[in-house]
Amino acid sequence: MNVKTVLKFVRNTVIALALLAVGGWVAFVPSAKEPPYQFVTAWGGKGDAPGQFNDPTGIAVARAEVFVSDSRNGRIQVFDTDGHFKRQFGAPGTEPGKLGRPMNLTIHGNELYVAEYFNDRVQVFGLDGTSKRTMGKSGSGPGEFNAPGGIAVAPNGDLFIADFYNHRIQHLKADGSFIRQWGTTGKIGIWAGQFNYPTDVALGADGTLYAADGYNDRIQVFGPDGAFRRKWGGPFAMNIFGPFNGWFATVTRVALDQSGNVFVADFYNHRIQKFTADGEFLTSFGAKGRGPGQLDHAIAVAAADDGTVFVADFGNNRIQKWRPGK
Amino acid sequence: MKVFWQRTVLILGLVLMSVSAFAAQQAYKLRVDGLACPFCAYGIEKKLNAIKGVQKIEVDIASGTVNVTMTEGASLDEATAQRAVKDAGFTLRKFEPVQPATQTK
Numbered sequence: 001m002n003v004k005t006v007l008k009f010v011r012n013t014v015i016a017l018a019l020l021a022v023g024g025w026v027a028f029v030p031s032a033k034e035p036p037y038q039f040v041t042a043w044g045g046k047g048d049a050p051g052q053f054n055d056p057t058g059i060a061v062a063r064a065e066v067f068v069s070d071s072r073n074g075r076i077q078v079f080d081t082d083g084h085f086k087r088q089f090g091a092p093g094t095e096p097g098k099l100g101r102p103m104n105l106t107i108h109g110n111e112l113y114v115a116e117y118f119n120d121r122v123q124v125f126g127l128d129g130t131s132k133r134t135m136g137k138s139g140s141g142p143g144e145f146n147a148p149g150g151i152a153v154a155p156n157g158d159l160f161i162a163d164f165y166n167h168r169i170q171h172l173k174a175d176g177s178f179i180r181q182w183g184t185t186g187k188i189g190i191w192a193g194q195f196n197y198p199t200d201v202a203l204g205a206d207g208t209l210y211a212a213d214g215y216n217d218r219i220q221v222f223g224p225d226g227a228f229r230r231k232w233g234g235p236f237a238m239n240i241f242g243p244f245n246g247w248f249a250t251v252t253r254v255a256l257d258q259s260g261n262v263f264v265a266d267f268y269n270h271r272i273q274k275f276t277a278d279g280e281f282l283t284s285f286g287a288k289g290r291g292p293g294q295l296d297h298a299i300a301v302a303a304a305d306d307g308t309v310f311v312a313d314f315g316n317n318r319i320q321k322w323r324p325g326k
Numbered sequence: 327m328k329v330f331w332q333r334t335v336l337i338l339g340l341v342l343m344s345v346s347a348f349a350a351q352q353a354y355k356l357r358v359d360g361l362a363c364p365f366c367a368y369g370i371e372k373k374l375n376a377i378k379g380v381q382k383i384e385v386d387i388a389s390g391t392v393n394v395t396m397t398e399g400a401s402l403d404e405a406t407a408q409r410a411v412k413d414a415g416f417t418l419r420k421f422e423p424v425q426p427a428t429q430t431k
Binding site: 055057071101103117118147149164165197199214250252267268297299314 | 363364365368369371372415
C-alpha cells in the first residue's frame with residue numbers, strides 16, 4: 001500500500017465521518033421553534049425557616065398559589081406567584097398529615113396529591129393543608145409502591161403513579177384499587193412500554209398519558225386506551241443521553257400547560273425543555289449556575305394558566321419564575 | 327478529707343470513661359458514584375435505613391459519600407452495605423469504618 005492510497009483512505013474516512021456527523025445532527029438535533037423563556041424572579045435559599053428550602057423536589061401551581069415539596073424539611077410550602085410565603089403544612093414522619101420525602105406534586109380540583117418517596121404512599125391534602133386520605137403501602141404488588149415519584153389524576157379521580165423502584169406506572173381507581181400497569185414490576189427495560197426508574201406522569205385533557213422515564217432519558221406517551229403511542233429523547237429514545245435540543249440527561253418531571261404543551265425537567269442538563277404534545281421540540285431555558293436565570297439541577301416544573309412557568313432549582317434550594325419569550 | 331475527694335473524683339472519672347466506652351458507636355463512610363439525583367440519593371437513604379441498627383445517615387451529594395452511624399453495639403458489614411446500595415440501583419465503590427463516634431450519657 002503506497003502513501004497515496006493511505007492518504008486517499010484517510011480522506012475518504014474523514015469525509016464519511018463528517019457526513020455522518022452532519023446527518024446525525026440534522027436527524028437527531030432539532031432547532032428551536034420558539035424563543036427561550038425569560039427569567040422573572042427567584043426566591044428561597046437553604047434552611048428550614050418559612051421561605052427557605054432543604055431539597056425542593058416538586059412543584060405545582062393553581063389559583064395563583066405555588067405549592068413546593070420541601071423534601072428534607074418534610075413539608076409543603078405555599079407561596080403567591082411572586083414568591084411571598086403564605087403558609088406551610090406537614091412535618092417529617094409517617095402519621096397522616098406528616099410527610100416522608102415528598103416528591104412531585106399534582107393539584108386536581110381542590111386537592112393536592114403528594115407522592116411520598118419514603119412512606120410509599122400517596123397523600124391527599126386540601127389546598128389549606130388538611131390531610132384528607134392516604135393510599136398505598138410498601139411493596140411490589142398491585143396498588144403497592146416502592147418509592148412513588150409522581151402522580152396524575154384523571155377527571156373521574158383515577159390515579160396514575162410513577163412507581164420508581166418498581167419500574168412501572170400504575171393506574172388505580174380513586175380508592176387505590178388496581179386497574180392496570182405499564183412496565184414489568186421490578187424489571188428495567190429500554191424498549192417501548194418498558195421503564196428505567198420512572199419519576200413522574202402527566203395526563204392530557206384527552207386522557208393521553210405522558211411518563212417521565214427517568215433514567216431512560218426519555219418521555220413515553222400512551223393513549224387513553226393504554227396503547228403505546230410514541231417516545232422521545234435522544235436518538236431512538238432508548239437511554240442515550242446528551243446535552244442537545246430534545247435530548248435529556250435524567251428526566252425528573254413532566255408537566256403540561258393549558259394548551260397541552262409538554263414541559264420536561266432535564267435534571268443533569270440544568271434546564272427545562274418544552275415540546276408540543278406530539279414531542280416536537282419547541283424551546284429550552286436555563287443553564288448551570290447560581291446566578292439569576294441559572295439552575296443547579298432543574299428537578300421540577302409547573303405551568304400556570306397564564307403561561308408563567310415555575311421551576312424547582314434543586315441545588316440552589318430556590319424556586320424560579322419564568323415567562324414566555326417574545 | 328483530701329484523700330476522700332481524690333478518690334471520689336477518681337471513681338467518677340472511671341465511671342464516666344466506662345460509660346463512654348460502652349456508648350461507642352460504629353460509623354462508616356460509603357463511597358457511591360452518581361449520587362447527584364435526589365431520586366437516587368433518597369433511595370440509598372431509604373435502603374440503608376431499613377438495615378437493623380442504623381441510627382443516622384448523612385448523604386453528601388457533592389462528594390458522593392454516605393456516612394452511616396449505627397446504634398450502640400450495632401455494626402455494619404460491607405456485604406450488607408453493598409446489598410443495600412445495589413438495591414438502590416448503584417455500586418458501592420468504597421466501604422471504610424471511620425472513627426467511632428462516642429457519646430457520654
